């Protein structure tokens with residue numbers, strides 16, 4: 001740490017950096033000191049918004065800055081390994097956006113660099129910091145639904161009327177599986193949903209089956225949805241999960257961010273929990289609802305702005321560095337989520353059920 005504060009450098013000042021900065025701006029022990037982006041005008045605009053951070057033309061120059069202690073990597077997925085390796089080798093801690101890498105081998109290489117250099121590698125997945133998800137997890141851990149038995153997630157994508165206007169550039173690398181590492185829906189967004197599939201349940205996922213339809217949107221442009229993915233958890237108790245993606249491209253989704261929303265339903269041996277929103281505001285319902293013993297309890301007063309999950313996630317990274325503890329998602333935990341996502345893609349490609357062990361062990 002240089003001085004009283006942890007100096008942060010942003011690598012990539014694109015769409016999501018507007019939310020990713022929130023936790024660092026709010027944390028008394030953090031300061032955004034530098035940024036870099038291939039698009040220099042974009043980097044300058046971000047630096048100005050974030051209190052006059054230094055602007056560098058490339059990553060190497062930013063990594064040479066002795067006042068940068070940690071970097072936030074917000075570049076397309078095919079660059080994650082190269083950028084995170086360079087940062088760790090330069091003696092910086094790394095917060096790397098989900099999905100960490102396109103392959104398990106690349107993530108394992110990164111984990112080894114982090115171990116050898118002694119600098120922290122955290123993988124950032126914001127759904128695990130979304131306050132309604134945290135509330136649902138707290139209720140489950142307190143036994144509110146008894147033994148968790150089943151998880152169902154739904155993502156509804158709508159037409160791009162509300163929320164963010166997306167640049168062609170931010171869309172282009174996602175629509176290309178070479179730069180995204182998989183489908184924009186089931187790999188890029190999917191990492192969140194697969195992570196939620198693990199977050200609430202006491203066992204890891206063992207087997208996966210997926211239908212993923214590729215919808216043609218135009219010349220050289222296609223999207224992986226609709227999709228229906230189901231899985232079985234390990235352990236003696238029979239537990240299943242599923243995630244469905246619905247492309248309702250004519251439907252308005254109220255949102256301040258992406259034109260899509262995510263909902264969860266978690267059944268236990270004694271009750272049911274619903275989380276009714278996440279990225280958007282599709283349903284005008286309380287964000288968390290619990291059913292148990294013939295009664296329904298609604299939680300109306302939780303912070304449910306999606307941006308809050310980024311703020312809390314940034315704070316966790318700084319707290320972890322200050323306290324010398326492992327952040328919420330390290331490479332080991334990220335490996336399970338990544339294997340889950342890759343198993344779904346393999347299942348859809350090969351038309352068969354896939355065991356996670358096929359990827360993790362082979």
Ligand SMILES: NC(=O)c1ccc[n+]([C@@H]2O[C@H](COP(=O)([O-])OP(=O)(O)OC[C@H]3O[C@@H](n4cnc5c(N)ncnc54)[C@H](O)[C@@H]3O)[C@@H](O)[C@H]2O)c1
Nearest residue numbers: 012013014015016017036037038039074075097098126170
């Ligand atoms: N947690 C979430 O919900 C969430 C949402 C969106 C994006 N993300 C993740 O954040 C990352 C960035 O996504 P985005 O939507 O902001 O993408 P984006 O395309 O909007 O921004 C990427 C930025 O990186 C810059 N860049 C590319 N190559 C570079 C290089 N070599 N050096 C410096 N800058 C470079 C681009 O110029 C661009 O400004 C991805 O990993 C993505 O999956 C996470």
